[in-house]
Each structure stands twice: as C-alpha cells, then as structure tokens.
Amino acid sequence: MRPENYEAQRHPPSNEYELNIGPNHPGIEGNYAFKLRLHGDRVIEGRADAGYLHRGFEKLMEGRLWIQNLAITPRICVPDPVPMEISYCLAVEDLCGLEVPERALWLRVLQAELSRLAAHLFTFGGHAATTGMYTPMFWGIADRDLILDLFEELCGGRVYHIYNIPGGVRRDMPPGFIERVSNTLDYLETRLPDYDNLMFKNLVFVQRARGVGVISQEQALDWAVTGPNLRATGLALDVRRDDPYLIYDQLAFDIPTEDGGDAWSRALVRRKELFESIKIIRQVLAKLPSLPGPIRCPIPNPLAWNVPAGSTYVRMESSKGELAWYVVSNGSEKPYRTHVRGPSQMHAVQVLEKLSIGCRIEDVAQIMFSLDACPPEVDR
Amino acid sequence: MSEGKALSTWLDNLLTELEGIEIRRKSSRRLRIDVEASALPALLELLRGRASYVHLSAISCVDWPDEAQFELVYHVWSYELQSLVSAHTRIPRKPGVYISVYDIYTPAAFFERDIHEMFGVFFEGSPDMSKFILTEWDGPPPMRKDFDSEAWVNAHFDFQDYNPDWLQEIIAQGGGIAIRPDEQRFSRGPEPTAKGAGNKTVDKGTDER
Numbered sequence: 001m002r003p004e005n006y007e008a009q010r011h012p013p014s015n016e017y018e019l020n021i022g023p024n025h026p027g028i029e030g031n032y033a034f035k036l037r038l039h040g041d042r043v044i045e046g047r048a049d050a051g052y053l054h055r056g057f058e059k060l061m062e063g064r065l066w067i068q069n070l071a072i073t074p075r076i077c078v079p080d081p082v083p084m085e086i087s088y089c090l091a092v093e094d095l096c097g098l099e100v101p102e103r104a105l106w107l108r109v110l111q112a113e114l115s116r117l118a119a120h121l122f123t124f125g126g127h128a129a130t131t132g133m134y135t136p137m138f139w140g141i142a143d144r145d146l147i148l149d150l151f152e153e154l155c156g157g158r159v160y161h162i163y164n165i166p167g168g169v170r171r172d173m174p175p176g177f178i179e180r181v182s183n184t185l186d187y188l189e190t191r192l193p194d195y196d197n198l199m200f201k202n203l204v205f206v207q208r209a210r211g212v213g214v215i216s217q218e219q220a221l222d223w224a225v226t227g228p229n230l231r232a233t234g235l236a237l238d239v240r241r242d243d244p245y246l247i248y249d250q251l252a253f254d255i256p257t258e259d260g261g262d263a264w265s266r267a268l269v270r271r272k273e274l275f276e277s278i279k280i281i282r283q284v285l286a287k288l289p290s291l292p293g294p295i296r297c298p299i300p301n302p303l304a305w306n307v308p309a310g311s312t313y314v315r316m317e318s319s320k321g322e323l324a325w326y327v328v329s330n331g332s333e334k335p336y337r338t339h340v341r342g343p344s345q346m347h348a349v350q351v352l353e354k355l356s357i358g359c360r361i362e363d364v365a366q367i368m369f370s371l372d373a374c375p376p377e378v379d380r
Numbered sequence: 381m382s383e384g385k386a387l388s389t390w391l392d393n394l395l396t397e398l399e400g401i402e403i404r405r406k407s408s409r410r411l412r413i414d415v416e417a418s419a420l421p422a423l424l425e426l427l428r429g430r431a432s433y434v435h436l437s438a439i440s441c442v443d444w445p446d447e448a449q450f451e452l453v454y455h456v457w458s459y460e461l462q463s464l465v466s467a468h469t470r471i472p473r474k475p476g477v478y479i480s481v482y483d484i485y486t487p488a489a490f491f492e493r494d495i496h497e498m499f500g501v502f503f504e505g506s507p508d509m510s511k512f513i514l515t516e517w518d519g520p521p522p523m524r525k526d527f528d529s530e531a532w533v534n535a536h537f538d539f540q541d542y543n544p545d546w547l548q549e550i551i552a553q554g555g556g557i558a559i560r561p562d563e564q565r566f567s568r569g570p571e572p573t574a575k576g577a578g579n580k581t582v583d584k585g586t587d588e589r
Contacts, residue, residue, distance in 0.1 A: 005516060051513040058498075059522060059529055221434050221459075224487035242462050243409055313410070313455055313466055315437070326440040326453065341438035341455075349490050379513055 168296025227321025263370035342377030
C-alpha cells in the first residue's frame, strides 16, 4: 500500500465510506492492515490485508542447513515463539527417528507452558487496551517480563530462545532454577485475583466484551477455529489431549471451556488456562529432580547432516491454537520444503473478516485481540 | 483402545469404496493416502461427510520440477476418531490448474489463495485468487524451486560498504574501531588468507589494553 500504488475506490453516492485500520496502528496486533467499509459506525465489509511482515521464512529455510533453521523458527510468531521451535524439532526428530531423552521432554513442556503464560498475559494486556483499560496492559506486560527473566536465565534469550535442538535441548537448568520458577508462579497466583478484579469484575470490560464477535460451535468447526477460541464455544478440544505429544499424556490438567463464544468467553478461557498452565508447570517442577538422564541424544555432525527422505506433519497446541509443520526431506542436508500452519492464518483472515461484518467500528480491534491473532504467522 | 481400533477398521472399510487410492498407516493417528487428482474431491467429501474429518488443518504444496509436477497435500483431522489423514495428490506443473475444495472445506480459501500466490497454482472455484501477501510483487511465484532468491537479490541489489560520515569523523579524531574494507563482511575485495587477517584493526589511540 505505497501511496503511488493506492487507488481510492470510487463508489456511487452513498452513506458508505472506507477506513483503513493499520498497518501501523494501536488497534491492530502487529503490522497488519484491515480495510473496512462502513455505514455510519457499522461495518459492512472487512478485508484483511497482510504482507507487511513477510520475510519468506519458508523459502529461506530451503536454503539453510537443518540446524541453521532453528534460528528462523521462533521468529515466525513473536509473542509465543517456543511452540515453533519445539514443533520444528519434533518434525526433524520424526524424520530421523531420534529418541529424545525423557528429561528433555519435560524441560520442553516447562518451556512451552511458561511461554503460554507469557503469551496469555500479553494478550490480556492487548485485549484490555482495546476496551480503553490500560492498567491490565501495564500489569500483563510487567508480569510477562518476570517470565522472560526466567527464559533469559535458562537459555540466554528473552524473546527468541532457540533452546531446543533436534534430539533434545541445548543445556540444562542453572542451579536453583526450580526454586525461582516456583517463586514466580507463587507471585503469579497471587496476581490472578487482582486480574479478576481489574478485568473480569470490571463493568467496563464486561459490557464491552459480552456478546461481541460471537462464534457458534458450527461456525467454529467450519472455519477451522482452534485453541482457546474454539474452547470458548464450549468444545473441550485441545491438541495436547487429543493428539498427545511430548509427555502431555502423563500430566493432569483440565481443559477449560466457556459457552458464550464471544470476546468475553475467549478472554475468560485464557484466564482459566493461566491457572492450568501453572498447574502443569508445578507438576513438571516436581518431576524434574527425579529425572537425572541426559538432556539430548547424540545427533550426527549438524553441519553435514543428511536427514532421511520422507515427509511428516507435526501438530502442536500453541497459546493461539493448532500449530502444525509439514516438513519434506529429500535426503539432503537442507529441508526440501517446510510449510508452517499457524492458527492465526485462520483467525486473522477468514474468521476476522466474517466476525467484523455488522459489528461496530470500535469493536473491530477488540475482536482481533480476543481472537489472539498473530500477524507474523500469517505472513511468515 | 478397542473402540479406536474398531473405528479405524471401519474407516479402512469405508475407503475401500474408492478405487485407485493407496493407503499407508504411518502410526495410530497418522494415515497417508495417495490419490489421483481426479478422485481427490470425492475422497475429501467422503472423509468429511461420512468419516467425521471436519477439520481441514492445512493444504501444503510441494514443487517437484524434475517430475514436472506439483504435489498437493490435504491434511484433515477428525476430532472424533482423533486421527489425521494426509491426502497426497499430484498435478502437472503446466498449466498448474486444479479444482478448489472450498465447497467442502471453508478454510481451503486461505490455503488455496496462498498456494496460488507462492506457487502459481490456479484453483478453479476458489472464492478469491487475488494477491494477499505479495501485493507488489510481479516476478515469478517465489516458492517454486526454479526461483533462486539469492540470484535475484544479487541481480537487483548492490551491497554497500558501510562507512558513514559520522564514523569517518570519529576515526579522523583517533577514536573508534575501524574495519579495513577488505575485512568487511560484504566487501568484494580479496579473501583474507593470512592467519589473523580476520581480526579487527584496533586504533591504539583509544585502546590501551
């Protein structure tokens, strides 16, 4: 949408007008544009416009070694990078038939759930800000920072960790890490009632979020809605439970659901998932000391690693929904084709376009944040 | 478990109704089906309508230029059977036209639009084949194997030696760290061969270590 390429559309005289939200706007999650056709303040039509974050990762990955691609994978989704790393590693391990040591699997779950906590806190902040409440945004981002501190201690990176490699994880926890994670979880648990008071008992949020962007169960299944957005329609479907990976089948956790299908229900499901993730992390922390074992299995020389030919499809539950990789190898030292399916490819495009029809202009941003759409996943 | 097994044999029986397909079970939750391009819509209709595979997870396209074919892979998931079917089909690379499955799976619209943009495969009947991500790109479809992005970059862009005025001023005053042009990362000078040639030249005026 460079100015020289922009042509204003000529409509016949009417009460309708066009509005571009984005690509750089506080009401848009990331660099993403949404073109609205409006009648008064009602949306008649919304069109998603992506491409501002396209970095061509799938093409780049075809030109790099299997191990080099680890640096690319977390950048596909900035707020929740860990599932990208883990699922890519799972795909390579599946192609090579690697047996990952158990300790590494538990460490991966620890990392994935910490990342889910961080991503949900981030989304809380964004969702609240679109309804005009900035305090939850500051709180959510401040509390997310505590989790980023833990990541920094674990692997040196705050946002892009690159902690996983095919065959396991790069290094073990530093001494005293379990205690510090536990302390942070204790603190987060004391914060949850505050979040309830600030957001979910706040009349501003209740009245703004209830009944906005409603998805029915049939629509959710038809539009391939996944993750917390699907569970907000009352369906207890979760890849961690339905298609277990890592060691999720050994963990006790509930799948929270809500019946409304609206922005309010989606926020509430995320709020309940915070509690479930804390529960999972506590189980992992209790189990880790009894697992001495190595943290990765031996892999061939990564700079001359010919992954056996074949293809695999790996699914995972990220904080936003179903995340999947289709990876094809032709037996060479670089991937032949990688295709990432992010949950936001549905949520930010088709679902958002359909939900915005008929809603009021001020709710468009809220619907996008309540869907937890992540534009970098769409563009890749 | 026995219930799951019964369901999967029921699925196997159902699939025998179709001719010309090859089924490979990779694991208890992963099924690979190779199918002719003409039979794929019928297979997907069967999977969605009678076998509860309601969730289209993704459509992937793989370019095989040596065989002059595109491989299209439809990944569908059943919440009830808890299994994934990957339906593989191949279409000729030229003219690269196929049928949309939008009427069976709504999410196909996004993936077909994406494949059209990245590989140049046209899907007949898809609701929107306009550009989405590469709005201002008029070159060949970039995800095709015969598009070499590195060659394109070398043909269209120049690498610059980074030597701005403010850095020259600092160096002239005897400060900062200067990297000789032949040691810069993107320089086109001779390759450093001597041992230690990769070290940065440190101006001794500021570094007294």
